[in-house]
Amino acid sequence: MTAVTSVDARTGEVLTTVAQESTAEETAAACARAAAAFPGLEAMGRYGRAGLLRAMAGALEAARPEVVRVADRESALGEQRLQGELTRTCFQLRFFAEVLHEGSYVEATIDHAGPTPMGPRPDLRRMLVPLGPVGVFGASNFPLAFSVPGGDTASALAAGCPVVVKAHPSHPATSQLCFDLLAGAVRETRAPSGTVGIVHGGPAGMDLVTHPAIRAVGFTGSPRGGRALFDAAQARPEPIPFYAEMGSLNPLVVTPTAAGERAASIAEGYVASFTLGAGQFCTKPGLAFVPAGSPLRAELARRVGELGGTVLLNAAISDAFGEGVDRLTGRPGVEVVASGTGPLAPVLFAVRAAALSGPVLEECFGPAAVLVEYESEEELLGALASLPGSLTATVHAGEEESALPDRLATVLREKAGRLVWNAFPTGVAVSHAMHHGGPYPATTNALHTSVGATAIRRFLRPVTWQDAPAAVLPPELRDEDPGVPRRVNGVLDP
Amino acid sequence: MTAVTSVDARTGEVLTTVAQESTAEETAAACARAAAAFPGLEAMGRYGRAGLLRAMAGALEAARPEVVRVADRESALGEQRLQGELTRTCFQLRFFAEVLHEGSYVEATIDHAGPTPMGPRPDLRRMLVPLGPVGVFGASNFPLAFSVPGGDTASALAAGCPVVVKAHPSHPATSQLCFDLLAGAVRETRAPSGTVGIVHGGPAGMDLVTHPAIRAVGFTGSPRGGRALFDAAQARPEPIPFYAEMGSLNPLVVTPTAAGERAASIAEGYVASFTLGAGQFCTKPGLAFVPAGSPLRAELARRVGELGGTVLLNAAISDAFGEGVDRLTGRPGVEVVASGTGPLAPVLFAVRAAALSGPVLEECFGPAAVLVEYESEEELLGALASLPGSLTATVHAGEEESALPDRLATVLREKAGRLVWNAFPTGVAVSHAMHHGGPYPATTNALHTSVGATAIRRFLRPVTWQDAPAAVLPPELRDEDPGVPRRVNGVLDP
Numbered sequence: 001m002t003a004v005t006s007v008d009a010r011t012g013e014v015l016t017t018v019a020q021e022s023t024a025e026e027t028a029a030a031c032a033r034a035a036a037a038f039p040g041l042e043a044m045g046r047y048g049r050a051g052l053l054r055a056m057a058g059a060l061e062a063a064r065p066e067v068v069r070v071a072d073r074e075s076a077l078g079e080q081r082l083q084g085e086l087t088r089t090c091f092q093l094r095f096f097a098e099v100l101h102e103g104s105y106v107e108a109t110i111d112h113a114g115p116t117p118m119g120p121r122p123d124l125r126r127m128l129v130p131l132g133p134v135g136v137f138g139a140s141n142f143p144l145a146f147s148v149p150g151g152d153t154a155s156a157l158a159a160g161c162p163v164v165v166k167a168h169p170s171h172p173a174t175s176q177l178c179f180d181l182l183a184g185a186v187r188e189t190r191a192p193s194g195t196v197g198i199v200h201g202g203p204a205g206m207d208l209v210t211h212p213a214i215r216a217v218g219f220t221g222s223p224r225g226g227r228a229l230f231d232a233a234q235a236r237p238e239p240i241p242f243y244a245e246m247g248s249l250n251p252l253v254v255t256p257t258a259a260g261e262r263a264a265s266i267a268e269g270y271v272a273s274f275t276l277g278a279g280q281f282c283t284k285p286g287l288a289f290v291p292a293g294s295p296l297r298a299e300l301a302r303r304v305g306e307l308g309g310t311v312l313l314n315a316a317i318s319d320a321f322g323e324g325v326d327r328l329t330g331r332p333g334v335e336v337v338a339s340g341t342g343p344l345a346p347v348l349f350a351v352r353a354a355a356l357s358g359p360v361l362e363e364c365f366g367p368a369a370v371l372v373e374y375e376s377e378e379e380l381l382g383a384l385a386s387l388p389g390s391l392t393a394t395v396h397a398g399e400e401e402s403a404l405p406d407r408l409a410t411v412l413r414e415k416a417g418r419l420v421w422n423a424f425p426t427g428v429a430v431s432h433a434m435h436h437g438g439p440y441p442a443t444t445n446a447l448h449t450s451v452g453a454t455a456i457r458r459f460l461r462p463v464t465w466q467d468a469p470a471a472v473l474p475p476e477l478r479d480e481d482p483g484v485p486r487r488v489n490g491v492l493d494p
Numbered sequence: 495m496t497a498v499t500s501v502d503a504r505t506g507e508v509l510t511t512v513a514q515e516s517t518a519e520e521t522a523a524a525c526a527r528a529a530a531a532f533p534g535l536e537a538m539g540r541y542g543r544a545g546l547l548r549a550m551a552g553a554l555e556a557a558r559p560e561v562v563r564v565a566d567r568e569s570a571l572g573e574q575r576l577q578g579e580l581t582r583t584c585f586q587l588r589f590f591a592e593v594l595h596e597g598s599y600v601e602a603t604i605d606h607a608g609p610t611p612m613g614p615r616p617d618l619r620r621m622l623v624p625l626g627p628v629g630v631f632g633a634s635n636f637p638l639a640f641s642v643p644g645g646d647t648a649s650a651l652a653a654g655c656p657v658v659v660k661a662h663p664s665h666p667a668t669s670q671l672c673f674d675l676l677a678g679a680v681r682e683t684r685a686p687s688g689t690v691g692i693v694h695g696g697p698a699g700m701d702l703v704t705h706p707a708i709r710a711v712g713f714t715g716s717p718r719g720g721r722a723l724f725d726a727a728q729a730r731p732e733p734i735p736f737y738a739e740m741g742s743l744n745p746l747v748v749t750p751t752a753a754g755e756r757a758a759s760i761a762e763g764y765v766a767s768f769t770l771g772a773g774q775f776c777t778k779p780g781l782a783f784v785p786a787g788s789p790l791r792a793e794l795a796r797r798v799g800e801l802g803g804t805v806l807l808n809a810a811i812s813d814a815f816g817e818g819v820d821r822l823t824g825r826p827g828v829e830v831v832a833s834g835t836g837p838l839a840p841v842l843f844a845v846r847a848a849a850l851s852g853p854v855l856e857e858c859f860g861p862a863a864v865l866v867e868y869e870s871e872e873e874l875l876g877a878l879a880s881l882p883g884s885l886t887a888t889v890h891a892g893e894e895e896s897a898l899p900d901r902l903a904t905v906l907r908e909k910a911g912r913l914v915w916n917a918f919p920t921g922v923a924v925s926h927a928m929h930h931g932g933p934y935p936a937t938t939n940a941l942h943t944s945v946g947a948t949a950i951r952r953f954l955r956p957v958t959w960q961d962a963p964a965a966v967l968p969p970e971l972r973d974e975d976p977g978v979p980r981r982v983n984g985v986l987d988p
Contacts, residue, residue, distance in 0.1 A: 039904070088612050104986055107948075111927040118582050122917060124927035126948075129907065131940070234728040238883075238934040241941065389732075402965055409966035410533075413623065413957055420960040423616060432984050433605040433618035435958035440732040446625070446955040447735065453984075454601075454620075454956065461940040462948065463907055464929035466914040471896055472903035485986055490926050490947075492598055492979055492986075 004200045006173035009076035010311050018172040021201025027164075027208055033194030034133035034162035035213040040192035042130055042160040045475070048189070049158060050097035055185035057090040060149055063181055067174070071143045074171040076311040077277060082144070089144045092151055092430050096158035099453050103484030107462070108476045110488045122467045125477040128460035130160030131241075132215035135208040137229075138168035138175055139220035140313050141280040147171070148178040148198065151430075151451055152218030152243075157195065159459035164197040164214070166205050170314045175200075209233050209242070216459055218450065219244040220282070223363075223441050230444045243458050244444040245282060245437070247363040248391040250425050251384060251415070252285040253408055257398025258422075259294040266396055267299035270369075271307075273424035275346050278310040279367030280317070283392050283425040286363060289353065289380055292373040300348055300371065301338035309342025310367055318344060321366035327359050328368070334360065337371060353383040361388065377404060384411050389439025389446070392418045392425035415439065417446065498694045500667035503570035504805050512666040515695025521658075521702055527688030528627035528656035529707040534686035536624055536654040539969070542683070543652060544591035549679035551584040554643055557675055561668070565637045568665040570805040571771060576638070583638045586645055586924050590652035593947050597978030601956070602970045604982045616961045619971040622954035624654030625735075626709035629702040631723075632662035632669055633714035634807050635774040641665070642672040642692065645924075645945055646712030646737075651689065653953035658691040658708070660699050664808045669694075703727050703736070710953055712944065713738040714776070717857075717935050724938050737952050738938040739776060739931065741857040742885040744919050745878060745909070746779040747902055751892025752916075753788040760890050761793035764863075765801075767918035769840050772804040773861035774811070777886050777919040780857055783847065783874055786867040794842055794865065795832035803836025804861055812838060815860035821853050822864070828854065831865060847877040855882065871898060878905050883933025883940070886912045886919035909933065911940065 002021040005014045022030070044052065060067060068082045075082070099105055106127045113123040134156040138147035145151065148165050156163045167175035179198040186195045199208060209217055209229050217233060217240065219226055226244035233242035254266055274284050290296045312318040325347050328334050333355040339347040346367035351360055353374040360370055374380040393416035397405040412419055417438035428436050434452030437443045443450075448458045465473055476482045486493060496515040499508045516524070538546065554561060562576045569576070593599055603620040628650040632641035639645065642659050650657045661669035673692040680689045693702060703711055703723050711727060711734065713720055720738035727736035748760055768778050784790045806812040819841050822828050827849040833841040840861035845854055847868035854864055868874040887910035891899040906913055911932035922930050928946030931937045937944075942952045959967055970976045980987060 084612060091611050098984075102984070102986075109927040111923070111925040116923065116925075117585050118578065118923070119921075121923045121925060124923060124925060126927040126929050126946075132908075230733070231728070234725070234733075239724070239728075239938060241939065397963075402963075405963070406966060409962075414626075417956065418958045418960060419962060419966075421962045421966075423961055427613075429605070429610065429612070429615045429618060431605040431610075431615060431618060432981055433603040433620040433958060435620050435956040437956065439955075444733060445735070449956060452620075457941075461933075462911065462929040462931065462943060464912045464927060466912060467917055468903075468913060468915045469891075469896075469899070472900060472913075472915075487926055490592075490596070492596075 002201060004169065004172045006074055007314070008073050009313060012315065015073065016173060018176050019200045022199040022204040024203070024207050027199045027204045028211060030164045030197035030199055031133060031208070031211040031213040034164050034197055037162040037192035037194030038132055041162055041195050044191060046100040046103055049160060050100040052185060052189045052191050053093045053097040053154060053158060055189050056149065056182050057093040059181040059185045060086060060090050060178065067144070067177060070177055071171060071174040074174050075143050075313055081277060085142060085144045088430065089149050092145065093149070093154045095430055096154045096456065099456060100158055103476065105453070105456050106476050106484060108482060108484050108486040110477065110486060112489055124464055124466055125468065125473060126462055126464040127474060127476055129463050131459050131461055132161060133213050134161040134163050134459055135214045135217040136163050136165045137205065137219040137221060138165060140168050140170045140317065141277065141282070143171040143174045144178065146220045148175045149182055151455055155455040156218065156459045159456050161459045162195050164199060164208060166208055167198055167200050172200060205229060206232060210236060214240065216241045217243065218458065220450065221246065223247045226444065241458065242444055243448055243450065245450050246441050246443065248282055248438065248442040249287050249361065249363055249387060250283055250285045250390050250392045251287045251289060251387055252394040252396070253289040253380065253384070254291070254296060254396045255398060255401060255404050256291040256294070257401045258396040259291050259296050261398050263295045263299050267296055267303055269424050271300060271303040273426045274369040275307065275367045276426045278312055279346065280313060280365060281426045283428060285369070285394055285425055287370050287372055289372045289374055289383065292375050297337060297350065297371060304338040304340060304346050304348045307340030307346045309340065309345045312344055312366055317365060321364065321368070324364035324366070325368055328364070331359065353379045356383050356386065381407060381411055384415065387415050389442045390416045391436060391438045391442045392416050392420055394420040394423070394425050396422055417442065496695060498663065498666045500568055501808070502567050503807060506809065509567065510667060512670050513694045516693040516698040518697070518701050521693045521698045522705060524658045524691035524693055525627060525702070525705040525707040528658050528691055531656040531686035531688030532626055535656055535689050538685060540594040540597055543654060544594040546679060546683045546685050547587045547591040547648060547652060549683050550643065550676050551587040553675040553679045554580060554584050554672065561638070561671060564671055565665060565668040568668050569637050569807055575771060579636060579638045582924065583643050586639065587643070587648045589924055590648045590950065593950060594652055597970065599947070599950050600970050600978060602976060602978050602980040604971065604980060606983055618958055618960055619962065619967060620956055620958040621968060621970055623957050625953050625955055626655060627707050628655040628657050628953055629708045629711040630657050630659045631699065631713040631715060632659060634662050634664045634811065635771065635776070637665040637668045638672065640714045642669045643676055645949055649949040650712065650953045653950050655953045656689050658693060658702060660702055661692055661694050666694060699723060700726060704730060708734065710735045711737065712952070714944065715740065717741045720938065735952065736938055737942055737944065739944050740935050740937065742776055742932065742936045743781050743855065743857055743881060744777055744779045744884050744886045745781045745783060745881055746888040747783040747874065747878070748785070748790060748890045749892060749895060749898050750785040750788070751895045752890040753785050753790050755892050757789045757793050761790055761797055763918050765794060765797040767920045768863040769801065769861045770920045772806055773840065774807060774859060775920045777922060779863070779888055779919055781864050781866055783866045783868055783877065786869050791831060791844065791865060798832040798834060798840055798842045801834030801840045803834065803839045806838055806860055811859060815858065815862070818858035819862055822858070825853065847873045850877050850880065875901060875905055878909065881909050883936045884910045885930060885932045885936045886910050886914055888914040888917070888919050890916055911936065
């Protein structure tokens with residue numbers, strides 16, 4: 001048995017033993033409980049599950065001081081950030097309750113029987129139904145909003161899928177506390193007891209992904225871990241969708257005009273963005289393309305030089321950050337532009353766009369960023385075209401400028417899932433129009449998002465009923481007022 | 495060099511050499527042309543691509559006699575069936591033109607800037623954009639509707655994705671003729687020349703799936719071939735979605751009440767359905783669950799006994815059918831209920847539900863079916879729960895019956911993508927509410943369909959523009975009347 005312990009992120013002190021690592025049998029049992037809960041969770045209906053999500057938000061709110069205290073001790077992210085993250089987490093649960101009420105996510109579609117050029121058509125009724133039990137991997141960097149009570153859990157439960165969460169080892173006490181609060185809401189709303197489950201420890205991850213009852217997985221983490229689990233999910237006798245968000249360079253481009261117009265404000269915003277949460281955001285803009293010789297460099301250097309040290313999420317991340325900084329520092333063609341003072345202080349590097357390659361193109365998780373200095377538009381566009389996929393790409397353009405921004409918009413759309421203009425990509429609103437995903441390796445599947453209303457689509461599959469009696473149809477497909485927008489004979493009629 | 499020849503399916507005579515097997519360089523060149531065509535195809539816009547699809551339908555219609563003649567010679571499917579299949583193929587191209595005009599498939603969504611509980615939200619605008627070049631594998635059993643001019647091609651082009659088709663070796667002349675007609679429509683509508691491409695021969699398949707320019711693949715074929723290509727697509731440095739439809743048992747259940755009420759009409763319909771197209775439909779109802787001792791067995795046996803021989807699509811399929819029949823014939827517990835007269839004649843087997851296992855659970859492509867005789871409802875439901883995933887599942891229930899049909903509806907929804915009531919699953923309407931997909935191994939990805947309006951979703955990915963100037967936004971996301979239904983600040987307003 002290996003103990004799972006809660007560690008103070010600031011001091012390294014072992015605080016408590018939260019659990020033992022889940023054995024293969026324990027993980028299998030959690031998956032079996034989830035499978036047993038599936039029919040009952042779906043049978044609660046959209047309004048019933050909305051009530052469950054709201055009860056979960058209420059339970060988290062009611063325990064706010066304790067949740068923030070425990071999460072801060074395990075993550076060192078600070079009380080203010082964690083207050084905001086808990087607000088976001090509760091908002092997200094309630095947001096999916098609204099998505100359930102509105103109901104267009106089921107894509108209810110009816111084609112009545114009738115003649116066609118290929119002969120008579122039967123009555124066809126299509127909608128999306130839940131996939132079944134879902135595995136969720138908590139993230140190190142968002143102990144609440146992308147962990148036990150986070151977006152993957154909220155969207156899977158909204159879809160009607162029971163969830164088994166693999167707790168992140170960096171914040172097991174936070175995970176267990178949040179799980180207990182969610183489980184309380186499950187009891188309160190009389191949802192099936194296996195609606196949420198939790199497993200701890202490294203081996204439980206692979207056990208979860210390969211368990212036959214699990215029908216899809218949501219993952220936020222590193223490219224290495226994500227790809228290994230993705231490969232296992234695809235190698236199953238029955239492959240399952242594996243939605244991984246794995247890391248991202250998030251290129252940011254400053255045009256020469258923008259650099260001339262507002263170097264100081266861009267520098268201020270950029271440094272704040274790449275050091276937010278000690279640079280541990282998946283949307284950290286890690287590469288900034290700036291015109292060679294622009295005043296931006298000095299503006300950025302001054303601000304970075306004034307910064308102090310940071311505390312990262314855990315020892316492994318601190319070590320990896322140190323190694324990443326060392327690797328860049330010693331590399332020919334890479335300059336250290338500036339660094340802060342103190343342990344794990346922010347660092348700003350610079351390379352020439354023509355020399356963009358190797359470790360500069362790997363995400364360095366933590367408060368580091370790289371200026372990529374370009375000599376010409378062609379060099380800039382060529383360098384951007386060579387980038388791997390990212391979650392976001394950002395353009396800072398001049399007030400009246402249009403030619404270069406247009407070209408950038410075209411090149412960057414193929415490289416990212418969200419295109420940000422004259423702002424910074426950290427901060428991801430939970431809304432209908434948000435997309436948080438992108439071409440590989442930002443995610444394994446560029447078709448889906450892990451934030452926003454459409455995140456629910458990951459856990460649904462279509463079913464069509466042909467000539468079915470009303471009694472076997474879901475309420476959303478019956479003739480009477482369905483309470484959801486529908487498409488009938490091709491016409492959308494909400 | 496290996497010649498790709500057109501063979502008369504009825505006589506085995508080699509008619510012509512259509513092409514040489516594509517070399518790796520030729521396949522790479524076709525992919526590169528597709529990549530070069532991508533921006534131009536998207537820039538045609540929804541109306542421009544609708545015009546392209548209509549021109550393709552027109553070109554196929556104009557060559558109808560020749561297309562049907564060539565396809566019949568290579569497939570032996572018969573003129574009537576191929577006339578119908580061509581009508582369906584043209585309808586499908588025009589149907590996607592309508593999907594483009596209506597435009598809700600882009601899921602245009604706008605959240606205006608404003609305050610939220612987490613602070614101010616920027617202006618966010620989301621819609622789906624094309625993935626990039628798509629590989630399509632033609633099917634043996636639908637030389638038109640699921641081959642070069644078929645549903646995968648139509649939906650990918652509608653999405654804005656250039657297509658490279660791997661022609662099926664069973665009908666290379668049909669494939670090349672259809673390709674030439676599509677390429678003519680590309681020229682006529684001034685679409686980019688690489689909008690459609692074609693490759694021939696076995697090695698081209700793997701070359702296509704592993705080419706870096708290819709962003710998704712549509713496949714219709716065998717589980718063995720499909721899984722091998724799926725595995726290769728997932729093992730790429732950047733995995734891509736691989737949408738395979740691979741085979742299906744399509745269970746059909748006759749309740750005791752239905753068997754008592756209308757054994758003769760069910761038997762008539764069932765024999766017609768499992769022998770349609772010589773049993774070479776992916777929706778062939780290959781397993782019929784009937785009450786032990788019902789008059790259905792005699793009704794079915796009589797009809798099957800009256801049937802003559804068939805011609806299958808090619809020698810490999812004929813050989814595999816013969817082997818499949820031999821395997822079942824010699825198996826303990828499997829009875830031969832009846833067979834027709836002549837080469838490759840239809841065969842009906844029977845097994846007891848309690849003995850359902852092994853090769854009985856593997857699709858036997860061609861005019862064979864298996865009666866599964868059940869003694870009780872519990873035995874029936876248990877046997878159904880043990881089935882692999884299928885495209886369809888069918889229930890024949892009594893007029894006033896409800897208890898057993900309700901239970902069947904619940905069990906079968908987890909096993910299939912389309913649930914058919916009191917009818918037969920062969921025949922797949924092209925419409926908005928159709929779903930043609932299902933749990934593995936029916937498809938590799940139960941989330942998507944290869945028939946119907948939503949097939950386009952396979953080839954699209956979301957992008958969100960944040961605070962973007964109107965000039966870089968797609969027309970569908972600009973403030974002025976977009977011509978498509980949109981969701982604005984959460985409210986659907988078509």
